Amino acid sequence: MSFSVTEPSKRQKWFAGIVVVCYTLITLMPLVWIITTGFKSSPDSIAYPPKVVFTPTVEGYVNLFTTQTRMSPGVITEPRDHLPWYEQIVRKKGNTIVGPSRFSERFFNSVIIGFGSTFFAIVLGTTAAYAFSRFRVPLKDDLLFFILSTRMMPPIAVAIPIFLMFRNLGLNDTHAGMILLYTTVNLSLAVWLINGFIDEIPIEYEEAALIDGYTRFQAFYKVVLPQAATGIASTAIFCLIFAWNEYAFAVLLTSGTAQTAPPFIPTIIGVAGQDWPAVAAGATLFLLPVMVFTIILRRHLLRGITFGAVRK
Amino acid sequence: MSDHHRSHRPEPGSTALVHRVKGLSDRAIAWLFILPTIVILLAINIFPLIWTIYLSFTNYRVNRPNKAVDFVGLRNYERILSDTDIWITMQATAHFLFWTIFFQVLIGFALAYLINKKFKGNDLLTTIIVLPMMLSPAVVGNFWTFLYQPQIGLFNYVVSFFSGVDPSQFSMIGDVVLAPWAIVIVDTWMWTPFVMLICLAGLRSIPDSIYEAAECDRASKWRQFWTITIPMVLPFLMLAVLFRGIENFKMFDLVVQLTGGGPGSTTELTSINLKREAFEKWRTGYASAYAVILFVTVFGLASIYVKALNRVKDR
Numbered sequence: 001m002s003f004s005v006t007e008p009s010k011r012q013k014w015f016a017g018i019v020v021v022c023y024t025l026i027t028l029m030p031l032v033w034i035i036t037t038g039f040k041s042s043p044d045s046i047a048y049p050p051k052v053v054f055t056p057t058v059e060g061y062v063n064l065f066t067t068q069t070r071m072s073p074g075v076i077t078e079p080r081d082h083l084p085w086y087e088q089i090v091r092k093k094g095n096t097i098v099g100p101s102r103f104s105e106r107f108f109n110s111v112i113i114g115f116g117s118t119f120f121a122i123v124l125g126t127t128a129a130y131a132f133s134r135f136r137v138p139l140k141d142d143l144l145f146f147i148l149s150t151r152m153m154p155p156i157a158v159a160i161p162i163f164l165m166f167r168n169l170g171l172n173d174t175h176a177g178m179i180l181l182y183t184t185v186n187l188s189l190a191v192w193l194i195n196g197f198i199d200e201i202p203i204e205y206e207e208a209a210l211i212d213g214y215t216r217f218q219a220f221y222k223v224v225l226p227q228a229a230t231g232i233a234s235t236a237i238f239c240l241i242f243a244w245n246e247y248a249f250a251v252l253l254t255s256g257t258a259q260t261a262p263p264f265i266p267t268i269i270g271v272a273g274q275d276w277p278a279v280a281a282g283a284t285l286f287l288l289p290v291m292v293f294t295i296i297l298r299r300h301l302l303r304g305i306t307f308g309a310v311r312k
Numbered sequence: 313m314s315d316h317h318r319s320h321r322p323e324p325g326s327t328a329l330v331h332r333v334k335g336l337s338d339r340a341i342a343w344l345f346i347l348p349t350i351v352i353l354l355a356i357n358i359f360p361l362i363w364t365i366y367l368s369f370t371n372y373r374v375n376r377p378n379k380a381v382d383f384v385g386l387r388n389y390e391r392i393l394s395d396t397d398i399w400i401t402m403q404a405t406a407h408f409l410f411w412t413i414f415f416q417v418l419i420g421f422a423l424a425y426l427i428n429k430k431f432k433g434n435d436l437l438t439t440i441i442v443l444p445m446m447l448s449p450a451v452v453g454n455f456w457t458f459l460y461q462p463q464i465g466l467f468n469y470v471v472s473f474f475s476g477v478d479p480s481q482f483s484m485i486g487d488v489v490l491a492p493w494a495i496v497i498v499d500t501w502m503w504t505p506f507v508m509l510i511c512l513a514g515l516r517s518i519p520d521s522i523y524e525a526a527e528c529d530r531a532s533k534w535r536q537f538w539t540i541t542i543p544m545v546l547p548f549l550m551l552a553v554l555f556r557g558i559e560n561f562k563m564f565d566l567v568v569q570l571t572g573g574g575p576g577s578t579t580e581l582t583s584i585n586l587k588r589e590a591f592e593k594w595r596t597g598y599a600s601a602y603a604v605i606l607f608v609t610v611f612g613l614a615s616i617y618v619k620a621l622n623r624v625k626d627r
Contacts, residue, residue, distance in 0.1 A: 008429040016429035023423060024437050027444060027501060033466055034455050046464045048479075124349050131345035135338055147349070150357040152610055154562040156583045157603035160367065160590050161360035164374065184356040187349055216341050247450035247565035248583075252591060266454035266569055276458055283451050294446045298439040301446075305506070306513040 034287065037280035045276045059093075060277025062086045064103050064268065064285075068095040103282055106264040110286070112175055113260055114243040117182030121239045124183070125190025126232055130220060132191070133198040134206070144195065147188045155185075155248040166253060173254045181249055186239040193238070196307065197231030198224060234300035241290060261286050361607075368601035375594040388601035398602075400577060401585040407492050408499070408567075408581055409560050413553055415500045420507025421549065425541075427508070428515045438512070442505040449502065453569030456498050460484040460570075485571050488578045495567050495579050499560065507552045514548030515541070547625045554617055561610050582606055 008016070037045050039056040068090055083091065090097050132140060162181065163172070171177030201224060209219040225232075251263040265282045269275060294301060336344070368388055372381045392398055423441065427434045444452070459467040460483070468479035484494040518540065526536045564583040567573070573580035573588070580588075586606065590599035 008431075013429050013431040016426035017431035017433070020423065020426050020431075020434070020437050020441075023419075024440050027441055027504075029466070030452075030456065030459060030501070031443060033459065037458070048464050048469075050464070050466050050469050124352065127345035128349035131342045135342035137342060137346065143346075143350070147353060149611070150353060152558055152614060153357070153361070153607055154564070154583050154586070154603070154610070156562075156564060156586045156590065157364065157607050158357065158360045159587075160374075160596060160600055160603065161363035162356070163591075164363070165360065180352075181356060184352055187352060191349060216336065216338060241446055245448035245450075247448065247569075248587075251450075252587075262448050262450040262565070265451050279458070280455065283455055286451055287447050290446050290448075291443055294443060295439055298435070298442075302438065302442065302509060305509050 031287075031291070034280050034283050037277055038284045040277050040280075042275065042277060045280075057089070059089055060275070060281040062089050063275055063278040064281040065101055066090070066097045067099050067101050069098050070094060071096045101268075102264065103261075103268070106259055106261045107285065109175065109258055110244060110260040110262075113178045113182060113258070114240050116175070116179040117186060117243045118236055118239040120179065120183040121186035121190045122194075122232060122236050125187055125235070126194050126225075126228075128187075128191045129194035129198055130224060132195050134203070144192070147191050150188050151185070156252075159249060159252050162249075163252060173256055173258050175258050178250070178254060178258050178260070181253070182243040182246065185246075185249075186242055189242075190235050190239060193235045193304065193307070194228065194232055197228045197235075200231075201227045230300060234297070234304040237293065237297060237301060238304060241293075244290065364600045364603050367597055368604050370597045372597045373594050374596045384597065388598045389605070391598065392602055392605060397577070398585070401580050401582055404492065404577070404579055405561065405581045408495060408563065408579075409557060411493075411496045412499045412503070412560055413556055415496065416504045416507045416556060417549060417553060419500070420504045420552070421511045421545070423504070423508045424511035424515055427512060438509075441508065444502045445505045447502075449566035450569045452502065453498060453566040456570055457485060460494060462486075486575055488575055491571050491575055491579050495570055498570060499563070499566060502566070503556060503559075507549075507556065510548050510552035510555075511545055514545035517548075518544045547621065550617075550621045550624060554614065554621065557617070558610060558614060561606075 036054075038060045039058070040051070040054050041057050041059055044051050044054045045060075066086070071091075071094055087097055131137060132144060137143065166172045166177050169177075171180070205223050205227070206219045209223045210216070214222065245262065246260070247262040250260045254260065254263070261282070265279060265286060268279050268282055369383055369385060370381050371384050371388075373379065427438055456467075459465050462468055462483045463480040465479070465484075467484065468482065471477065471482075472479040482490060484490045484497075522540055522544075523536060526540060531539070562583055563581050564587065567579055567581055568584055568587075571579040573584040577585075583606075586599060586602050589595050589602060
């Protein structure tokens with residue numbers, strides 16, 4: 001249709017487009033600043049006026065992955081041609097590398113705990129959601145509402161007994177404990193969302209499969225699962241992003257072995273005080289995967305957000 | 313709330329058609345599938361909640377495990393409700409809640425309205441706008457302290473560029489007047505996209521035919537906006553407000569990293585205050601009572617709100 005009353009005019013479109021582009025540019029500025037600061041030298045990062053054009057350096061990243069110490073003046077004059085490139089960068093500042101930093105450990109903890117908890121939340125959530133969707137479950141609506149309402153609790157409010165419980169069970173500051181905890185928090189969302197996706201699959205497919213001699217289990221994973229796959233996948237992304245970003249439980253229940261990146265990144269401090277390029281480098285490495293994911297999977301994610309909210 | 317969605321949900325009874333199938337009985341599978349979830353939620357969610365309620369009647373302190381635990385009845389509750397510091401915290405929370413929701417609804421709806429004009433590239437821009445809400449609030453909040461630095465911070469530079477105020481003359485997170493607004497700004501930056509997405513879903517749910525009918529009746533665009541667009545989007549908007557309200561009542565990570573509750577206790581929201589009582593002062597019993605009060609408040613307010621929302625939907 002070339003003309004319709006609901007189709008906005010060309011002028012309206014231009015106006016809307018320009019305003020939205022302006023908003024996008026403003027909203028992007030902090031993110032662009034995080035990424036660029038990671039490639040600045042220390043003096044450039046705190047220059048006034050803020051530097052938009054600068055000579056990029058990986059100093060921040062080297063600082064992020066290493067622990068350093070000041071060198072005595074005598075050592076600085078030693079020839080440094082035979083040293084590896086990262087040591088050379090550090091030496092220019094009068095420092096020397098004494099070992100790796102804890103960043104990669106913390107990052108890896110985030111990966112293990114994030115994927116581990118997502119896996120369990122999805123397996124348990126999918127099976128529970130299937131049962132809720134397809135079987136006569138007593139008190140079904142009450143159970144579903146109960147499952148959802150567990151998300152209304154402020155994390156700090158349940159943190160006290162969880163802290164005590166984990167301490168008694170020896171789960172404080174362990175990967176298993178954090179995976180268990182994040183699985184629980186994500187489970188309610190997973191059941192709720194996946195239940196909605198499975199409800200949308202016509203029940204006739206399964207009935208046909210059952211008549212063809214499939215068992216319930218076969219019907220579940222050969223007929224229902226493939227159909228719900230995209231829904232389950234987008235739910236998994238939400239669970240993963242939640243576990244990846246979570247801070248309150250992480251800061252209260254972990255301090256060493258199982259500490260994830262969010263409580264760790266703000267504590268990055270250089271040899272001479274707050275090292276913003278290193279913090280920005282850590283933040284970039286931590287945030288970039290989520291940004292890339294969001295852009296690649298935008299269709300499913302955006303649908304998931306509105307679906308999850310509007311359904312409730 | 314999901315009643316109108318439930319209408320096309322398959323009736324569980326229709327499986328009776330294939331009641332006798334090979335393998336485990338349906339009942340067995342139902343329990344096998346649901347039980348693990350229920351057990352985990354009971355163990356890690358409900359059991360701690362009950363424990364919190366129990367602790368709230370005691371004077372237990374985690375850092376003094378050998379001290380005898382006494383029942384103190386409602387004393388913890390009395391002390392909280394008569395404590396003036398709690399009311400300061402509540403005021404800070406109310407300020408934060410009101411203004412974040414106000415700005416997010418205003419900007420979020422405006423953006424959704426503009427994006428719904430379907431200009432070229434609107435879906436890509438939507439994705440980019442959504443980015444901040446996907447990121448870790450703690451990590452982002454921490455970086456915003458850098459943007460808020462007097463003199464060297466980007467935020468102060470931009471403000472001074474447009475207003476002419478010297479960027480070293482104000483500190484967004486160090487000033488008692490500005491700090492409450494500093495957290496509102498960052499939360500608005502992060503979460504406006506959420507309100508925008510929900511509004512967009514609302515706008516897209518309005519059938520074109522309603523506007524066409526209004527056009528036939530010669531209703532002005534302005535009138536169409538107030539009598540069609542706004543009422544149709546309102547349930548969605550209210551839903552977005554509900555979610556932002558619950559989330560921001562629980563707000564912890566972003567603000568802790570931004571201001572740590574300071575300066576003084578000007579940005580000490582309830583969750584931060586609670587964390588301080590529970591994990592810094594170690595007043596476990598007292599903090600538990602506090603947690604119960606917060607939970608009841610959220611739950612109560614949310615239930616009242618949902619009732620109002622349903623009334624709007626049914627209209």
